[in-house]
Every structure is written in structure tokens, then in C-alpha cells.
Amino acid sequence: MPEGKTLLETRGITVRFGGNTAVDDVHVAMAEGEITGLIGPNGAGKTTVFNTITGLQKPASGRVLLDGDDITGLSPSKRARRGMARTFQRLELFLSLSVRDNVRVAGDILRSTGRERFDLDERTDQVLERTGLTDIADRDVSDIPIGRARVVEVARALMTSPRLLLLDEPASGQTEGETAVFAEMLTGLAAEGLAVCLVEHDLPLVMKLCSTIHVLDYGALIASGTPAEIRESPEVIAAYIGTEEAAHE
Numbered sequence: 001m002p003e004g005k006t007l008l009e010t011r012g013i014t015v016r017f018g019g020n021t022a023v024d025d026v027h028v029a030m031a032e033g034e035i036t037g038l039i040g041p042n043g044a045g046k047t048t049v050f051n052t053i054t055g056l057q058k059p060a061s062g063r064v065l066l067d068g069d070d071i072t073g074l075s076p077s078k079r080a081r082r083g084m085a086r087t088f089q090r091l092e093l094f095l096s097l098s099v100r101d102n103v104r105v106a107g108d109i110l111r112s113t114g115r116e117r118f119d120l121d122e123r124t125d126q127v128l129e130r131t132g133l134t135d136i137a138d139r140d141v142s143d144i145p146i147g148r149a150r151v152v153e154v155a156r157a158l159m160t161s162p163r164l165l166l167l168d169e170p171a172s173g174q175t176e177g178e179t180a181v182f183a184e185m186l187t188g189l190a191a192e193g194l195a196v197c198l199v200e201h202d203l204p205l206v207m208k209l210c211s212t213i214h215v216l217d218y219g220a221l222i223a224s225g226t227p228a229e230i231r232e233s234p235e236v237i238a239a240y241i242g243t244e245e246a247a248h249e
């Protein structure tokens, strides 16, 4: 179990698509100041868990709790207002806009709701600096490497000053060097109190960054624990060996 204060919890969420149970009675928790991993082979249900947490997907049963409050019925925008932000596996950026404008637009939307007053340019600059994007701020997103475009997505999410940041395969397409810088940035964000949840296929990265890891296989939670516990779990080894064998067939 996480050591920080639990911010988000799912209690027995189940999601079905027709006859297929994509997520089966899943309990996961994410704590303030910690990076939590959500891993599993392709199709295990990771993105569907994210979608259920952020409100894009309604569960057939189970509950989502934020700060102990049941938010299962809340819309994605209400959840965002309560401090959730996410990135997507497929980049959802404005390719013809600059890095700065892609980041700025998220703050612009937030400001237009009138809920928060802040200097948009100042906050944009702070977030660009924080995420190491200042040197490419004026380049169009279509012109930058995909690994850095992933960081632009994270920067955009940070514009809303979230308490929980859900990242769907943020290191995919990054070079080794980009991933090292990215890892350091995530560690820094968590040290400031942010709860981070990472869906990622780069297992060494997950093992290095996460204090708690939840493992899904065919929609079911097969293990939760520290990296050391996960590495030794027979269920996890079996799930991943199964994938390796399938990949070599």
C-alpha cells in the first residue's frame, strides 16, 4: 500500500464491452507525492481503467473515489475541476501550433471558466521551464521529435495545476536520453506532492520510478506491490512470459 495520503481509489470497477469483460473487479490506489505504475500486456485493460478514472468510461459496477468521495457519477470536466489531468496514448496535440501555444491553450480554457485567475503567459513560461521545453517553445509541434511531443502533452496537463496526473505511455517514442530527462522531471513533480499514475510498457522505467505497481492481465488485477514484490510475483512472471512466447510464435 502507498505511504502517502491516498488521493484516488477504484473499488471493484468492472467494465464490459458487449460480452468482453475489459476490466474485472479492479481495486487500485494512487497516493499524493508518489508515482504509481499500472502495467500489463497489450489489451490488459490499462487504458480502460484510465478512462474509468477520468470519467470517459462508465463502469458496469464498482466505484471511483477521490479524496474518499464517490465521484463515479461525475462528468470528465467535473473530475478535471477536482484536480485530474491526463495524457493520451495517441498524441492529441495541435500539430500546426507551436509548443508554447499548445501548452498555453490549456490555461486559456481554464481561465475562460473564470474559476482561477492567473497570468497566462507567466504560467505558460513556468510550465515550459519546468518541463524542459523552453528551448523548443516556438517550434511547431509537427517539427519536433515525437519523444518531446509527449512532454508537450504532459506540459499541457500541468497547466491546470492538477493533483493527479495520469500518463498513458508517455515514454513511447522517446530516446534513451529523453526518457532519462523525463524520469527526472516526473520524480521532481511527485516530490512536490503530485500523485502520478503511469501506464507504460518500458518496464525498467516503471520499476525505477514507481513506489507501487498494479499489474493487470486480461482485465483482472493479478498483483499490487513494490517493484521488488512485482518482479518476484509468479503471476506477473507468467503473464509476461506468456506475452514473450506469443511474440516469438
Ligand SMILES: Nc1ncnc2c1ncn2[C@@H]1O[C@H](COP(=O)(O)OP(=O)(O)OP(=O)(O)O)[C@@H](O)[C@H]1O
Pocket: 017, 020, 022, 040, 041, 042, 043, 044, 045, 046, 047, 048, 049, 089
Ligand atoms: N471502446 C471499446 N470497445 C470495445 N472493446 C474495447 C474498447 N476499448 C477497449 N476494448 C477492449 O478492452 C480490452 C482492454 O483494452 P485496453 O485498451 O484498456 O487495454 P490496454 O491494457 O490499455 O492495452 P494496450 O497496452 O495495448 O494499450 C481489449 O480487449 C480491447 O480490445
